[in-house]
Amino acid sequence: MTAKIIDGKETAAQMREELKQQVAQLTAGGVRPGLAVVLVGEDPASKSYVTAKEKACEEIGIYSSDNRLPADTSEKDLLALVEKLNRDPRIHGILVQLPLPKHIDESKVLLAIDPDKDVDGFHPVNVGRMVVGQEAFLPCTPHGVIQLLLRHKVKLDGAEVVVIGRSNIVGKPVANMLIQKSPTGNATVTICHTRSKHTAEHCRRADIIIAAAGRPNTVTADMVKEGAVVIDVGVNRIEDASRKSGFRLVGDVDFNAVKEKASLITPVPGGVGPMTITMLLYNTVQSAQRKS
Ligand code: L34
Numbered sequence: 001m002t003a004k005i006i007d008g009k010e011t012a013a014q015m016r017e018e019l020k021q022q023v024a025q026l027t028a029g030g031v032r033p034g035l036a037v038v039l040v041g042e043d044p045a046s047k048s049y050v051t052a053k054e055k056a057c058e059e060i061g062i063y064s065s066d067n068r069l070p071a072d073t074s075e076k077d078l079l080a081l082v083e084k085l086n087r088d089p090r091i092h093g094i095l096v097q098l099p100l101p102k103h104i105d106e107s108k109v110l111l112a113i114d115p116d117k118d119v120d121g122f123h124p125v126n127v128g129r130m131v132v133g134q135e136a137f138l139p140c141t142p143h144g145v146i147q148l149l150l151r152h153k154v155k156l157d158g159a160e161v162v163v164i165g166r167s168n169i170v171g172k173p174v175a176n177m178l179i180q181k182s183p184t185g186n187a188t189v190t191i192c193h194t195r196s197k198h199t200a201e202h203c204r205r206a207d208i209i210i211a212a213a214g215r216p217n218t219v220t221a222d223m224v225k226e227g228a229v230v231i232d233v234g235v236n237r238i239e240d241a242s243r244k245s246g247f248r249l250v251g252d253v254d255f256n257a258v259k260e261k262a263s264l265i266t267p268v269p270g271g272v273g274p275m276t277i278t279m280l281l282y283n284t285v286q287s288a289q290r291k292s
Contacts, residue, residue: 008271019282
């Protein structure tokens, strides 16, 4: 079987069109959604993601406040900025791009963000609310993955899903969302990680594989059941002298080989990445709606 390739850019564009209408309505009603983006340091990948997020805000009419701080910013100064943004009525969402420089305690910063403005869904209050099935801001990458599956009519109810990776940003939350007793969940989920002994065997049983390991070629064709759905969350920069930038992006999946066995597969770039940004816009609009 040769897979149909899921076009994440197209799905993202559809959702952004829907959101644009909502932003226009909110703005007309006197509440223009606002997002504060905070970037500490000069990491090139983070810079490009943050720039893409700000551009996406602009395109659909969300107000964005750009806060770029030098790499040697103190934890205290960063916390003070977060406090200021917590109090700013123009701001409905605060995004502190991760990873932060090593001298800053990431969990302390995430804890400082007002849970009602935590559009990344990383604050323990939102994580907890999500786990117990209460309304919460859902983390953007996992929510984007689920939207891609739903909008491509992939059956989740009773599906065998294998998640590879146990990060707080992707693996743990996506697994949790998929086991919720809900039409957008109801799956049977296995989580594999670096200490798992039988990842390949687990994968071979899976109807859906979600690769979020952060390592190229984590999923090879021999690990994929004929007709499975493969979602590639990896974004790895690989040296490539033939490119002007000196690198190219690859996911965690051996795309060319796996696409010959899967029924549906996401590419990198152009798969999950654009959905991550879209779900951030979605959460910012949700947050503004609560204030309208
Ligand atoms: N706080 N930190 C916070 N929130 C997040 O949701 C993120 N993440 C991850 C890293 N740190 C974060 C992102 O935004 C990863 N991530 C992210 C966002 C967008 C894209 C990839 C990762 C993306 O748009 N990828 C494009 C290619 C971009 C390029 O060419 O460099 C794609 O098509 O996959």
